[in-house]
Amino acid sequence: MSQTTSNVEPIGKREKTKVANRQAILVAARGVFAELGYEAATVRDIIRGTDLASGTFYNYFKSKEEVFDALADDGARRFRPILRMARENARSFEDYLHSAFVAYFHFIVQDNLLEGRPIEERRPHILRMDTPEMTAVYQEVRQSLEDAIAHGDAPRVDADYLACACIGIAQEVGSAMLRRSPHDIDAAADFVTGLLLKGLIGAARKD
């Protein structure tokens, strides 16, 4: 009867430093990737950005690639609730699409505020889309589209392809937007929303 329901976080010092160390490595890695570029960065460069010893790195990650995956995964984890809110607050399918894209474009603008090398060099050449959180984002998108189709808000189309198309458009138009200045989030979101909204009708054709 002593320890009540309030043990949301049974956190001791052990747990706390573990989380802090992991976070320190991720933060350092972000900085190093931005400064040196992903390919040029080494595990030692990353660990040097923390007050940890080289051996400690390997208690948390197997390699530089795993750190990158974790960063991507964290990004996706932060983005998912935003996407979910856009879905729940949307008054229409068009509204959903638009606010989802605005949210995404806003997100990548924020994510690229860090000064340093060009954005392309901060990533590995091969971008993995198969981390758990990335997959979850894809599922979220796909689910929204399937719901819209089921509710009659969108025509019957291949939801898998459509979700992929949405993601591909978001990525490429998003990158293009980042290359322009100022970053006109609304213009980009208007563009892709219009494209997809009408495009859906076209994608549903059977002839």
Place this chain on the structure above:
Amino acid sequence: MSQTTSNVEPIGKREKTKVANRQAILVAARGVFAELGYEAATVRDIIRGTDLASGTFYNYFKSKEEVFDALADDGARRFRPILRMARENARSFEDYLHSAFVAYFHFIVQDNLLEGRPIEERRPHILRMDTPEMTAVYQEVRQSLEDAIAHGDAPRVDADYLACACIGIAQEVGSAMLRRSPHDIDAAADFVTGLLLKGLIGAARKD
């Protein structure tokens, strides 16, 4: 009078082996990336797949990444004339879009016939937008779209964003198609053509 006009290629043994060695490295690299995955592969692994010495590698490429870029660049170089032909032979804008996507999907199916690791882990053909040949492909796409707009075949839209959207769609839907079996190129091409053709109208809206 002996050697006539036929010296189209003033090729000596020097030039010939240089081309052959470069090609041997690229072929070996493709195999190694497919077998071990890009990240795990080393320069030594690649050179071991040829009959060259390790030092020779550095006469041709600075690093593993440069080999990867060269492979991507070669892919783009091979694809560009295909895309150009699609444009020149098209009877309508819709026809152009469709045949261009068919060509691209066909291309990536061919490019991934090599057995080995999952495609995501090798991806020597990935569409990096910052190699010279990739930029040329982007320009080609964009030019086609601008022409279509100028001729009144497509509404007035932001050609840069539209080209990016086309490329993003092609990449993501293409990857999704590769994950399915059998690879239904026509279905995928129909899907994206329909999406874009109608989508254009939506993207042009001003309200």
Place this chain on the structure above:
DNA sequence: TCACAAAAGTGACGAAACGTCAACTTGCGA
């Protein structure tokens, strides 16, 4: 045809990064 210079190939070597591990420090329960 031969000699010779320039170009290209070779592989051993020092440097750099990797990943491990025995010794050490710290946190936690008894």
Place this chain on the structure above:
DNA sequence: TCGCAAGTTGACGTTTCGTCACTTTTGTGA
């Protein structure tokens, strides 16, 4: 307070890197 488990440390052996002095090959002109 004590003792053990968990976590940290950095030195060390290993792997990969990139270079360079030396060798081989190729093109050229006498």
